[in-house]
Amino acid sequence: MSFEEQQDFARQVADLNKYGQALNRCESVEEVVSLTLEAMSLLFQFSYSTFIEVREGELEVVHSTNPRLTQGGKPGPVAREAFETGETVVTTGADAGLDGNSDVTATLAVPAQVGGEVTAILVTRSTSVDTFGEEYSRPLEILASHAATAISNIRSRERLERARQDLETRKEMIEMYDRLLRHDLGNDLQIIAGFADAVAGEVEGQTADYVGKIQRAAESSADLIERVGNLVSTLEEQDEPEPRDLRSILEATVTEVDANFSELTIDFDPETADYRVYSGELLDSVFTNLLSNAAVHNDEPVKMDISVVETGNDAILVVFADDGKGVPESIRAEIFEMGAKGPDSSGTGFGLGFVRALTESYGGGVTVGESEMGGAEFRVTLQRA
Known part of the structure; x- marks a missing residue:
């Protein structure tokens, strides 16, 4: 018998919708787990129900009514199979139990x-039925979808809160560096310059x-302090991330950079960027920096492909891949540090540090590797709104 053919189909759908709405109002994963197990008990009234969360690729029992499973423990092989295949799994007979x-x-x-990523696994075990048909699997799949959405939303809120806290910490550090650079070093340079003039x-x-x-x-150092000071002021003024339209920001940035750098050819389909992401007003500066770097740090004309893809953790990945000379593997680990730069760079080394500081303040990040075209590939992660 299919799920839709059951006599109590309408009631189960109504119950699932109510639980789905309640799950989306949960403030913590613990609330999601408790409410999901309650729903499983109401829907099926089977002996054992287990909620397993996937954390960094590892399966962990969060809660279970099965006395053989403990919180924080490892689940049985049926949960592992569901995780690895991404599909519903039914086992019967001797293979159904934990031992x-x-x-x-x-x-x-x-x-x-x-988004195609398994974030949790719901397991129910029965001592009264021989197998589970669609009348059981379908409602549990609907409930699992509600639970996954709720957990994803909670984890996104947690990442944004961490980003806000990191932003406050970064602002405090920035203020300290600002005072050090502009006051202490600035005064010393004025003394050096004054005596040198005399x-x-x-x-x-x-x-x-x-x-x-x-x-x-002295003049060069004073100029550098001024530029760093301007960067510091910019970062200090950053507000908390808020939802913004990715497509319009990328389109405007590509248009501007394309007009300024004739040696750079950009391939970008705006329709692929129809997302809203959490960011600040300087997201366009992040994109401008990465685009212009491809033109500035290559002697020959450069082609760049921009692609936008969803990741499984409610994030958006914006990829900037070019066919230039790339970034040497030996410096990729530190290239996003403030002041770091490549061996052939004539810049200050603060551009990519600025990119990292901004993207992290938005709850995202940036990495660099080698593109399929042989050049550099910068991957900017942003939280989806």
Whole structure:
């Protein structure tokens, strides 16, 4: 018998909808687990129900009415199979129990998925039926979908809260560096420059050359402090992430960069970027930096492909792949550090540090690798709104 052919089909659908609405109002994963197990008990009234969460690829029992399973423990093989295949699994007979001494006659394991990624597994075991047909698996799949959505939303909120906290910490550090750079180092440079100017008119020959180098070094350092100070001020002014339209930001950025760099050819389909993401007002600066870097750091004309894809954890990945000379593997680990730069770079080294600081403040991140075209590939992760 199919799920729809049951006499109590309408009641079960109504119950599932009510639980789905209640799950979306949950504030914690613990609430989701408790409510889901309650729904499983109401729907099926079977002996054992288990909620398993997937954490960084590992399966962990969150709660179970089965006395043989404990919180934080590892589930049985049927849950592992559901996780690895991403499909509903039914086992019967001797294979249904956790061991040979079990009175379980049938086990049903349903993966809860969001965006193709399994985030949890619901398992119910019976000692009274020989197998589980669609009349059992279908409602549990619907419930699992509701639970997966609820957990995904909660985890997204948690990531955004961590991003907000990280942003506050970063602002405090930025303020400290700002005071150090502008006040302490700035004052020292003024003294150096002042004495160098005074000495310049009193010496000649090689000594005058030395004084000239001191003056130029002081001017260069003061200019660098000013630029870093402007960057610091920009980061200090960042607000908390909020939903923004990714497509319009990317379109405007591509248009602007394309007009400024004739040696850069950009392949981008705006329709692939129809998403809303959590970010701040400077997201366009992140994209501008990555696009312009491809033109500035390559001697020959460069082609760049921009692609936008969903990831399984409610995030969006914006990929910038080019056919330039790439980023050497030896410097990829530190290239996003403030002040770090490639061996052939003539810049300050703060551009990619700026990119990382901004994307992390939005609850995302940025990485670099080698593209399929042989050049660099920058991958920007943003939380989907």
